[in-house]
Amino acid sequence: MASHAHTTQLYALVLGFIGWTLTAVALGLIQWRVWQVSHSEVISSGVAWVGLWRACFDSHTLVTPRFTFMHCRSMGLTEAFTPPEVAAGQVLMLLSLVVGLCGNAGGVYAVRNIYFGLEKNSPIRLAFFTTGALCLLAAVMSLIPLLWNLSSVLTNQTIRFPPEFKMPRAPESQHVGGGVMVGLVGAVLMIVSGMVFCSYRLPASSQRRPALRGQAHLDVPVQAVAAGGRGTDNPAFESQEHL
Incomplete structure (x- = not known):
């Protein structure tokens, strides 16, 4: 079981690490x-991609070095044309990476302790719960911009890019890209990892061992006293009875 x-x-x-x-x-x-x-003069492939940090398209006339x-x-985060779901993604996705990194580091510490038998000398239950909480928090932080951008695509929301972007005012159609799916x-993997970490319980054998040790220490003096009482009589007590 352990x-x-x-x-x-x-x-x-x-x-958690894969997530x-x-x-x-x-x-x-x-x-x-x-x-x-x-029907665009600069977008050669007829497809443009919009991410959290930049907008790109293939072109034979405009080329970025x-x-x-x-x-x-x-x-940019402070640009007037940047939609709120993109700005939220820039902030929350970065925070999710930081929190998720701390969660994975805590998971390495906790798993190392149980594999090397150090769980008796460390608050292993607290370590696993903290790791799980950090993983769940990181997942929530990333889910907010992901679902927000997903909703914007499904409702066909557009972005008013400045003229230097050479992007159309609105696309003919749009669909969710691989970035959101990834x-x-x-x-989801971070959520599963966090739930497993939070549900960790110490093995039953580890919980019984200290109790058995304490019971053994208490039983030894009682048995010794009982054995001593049955072995010999007290001569002084017998002399007082004759008087």
Whole structure:
């Protein structure tokens, strides 16, 4: 039973790390919103991508030096045209990475303690609960902008980009990109990991062991006294009875 419980916590740690990694990947992807654009002079492929940090499209006339045949412009947090769901994503996704990193670090500490038999000398239950709470908090932080941007795409919300972005005022159609899907998968894995960590209980054998030790210490003097009482009589007590 103890080894099975330890294996479960190890799996939860792996899931938490994978979820945190997927959150970091989603943060850097530009495919949060995919705009279908036609009859454009500068957008060669007819597709534009809008992420949390920049908007990009393939072009044979406008090229950004760092990107081959791609034109990209950055979106700042304080820019007037930046929609609130994008600004919230820039802040909350970064905070989610920080909190998730702390949660994974706590998970490594807790799992290391149970595998090396150090749970008796450390508050292992508190360590697992704190790890789970951090993982759940990180998942919630990432879910807010993910679901908000998902709702904006489903309701066909547009963004009023400045003229230098060369983006159309509104797309013909748009759909959810891979960045949102990757982020949702990462958030789900973090939730599963956090729930497993929060539900950790010490194995039954570890809880009984201290009680048995204490009972053994209490039983030894009683048995010794009983044995001593049955062994010999007190001569002084017998002499007083004859008087």
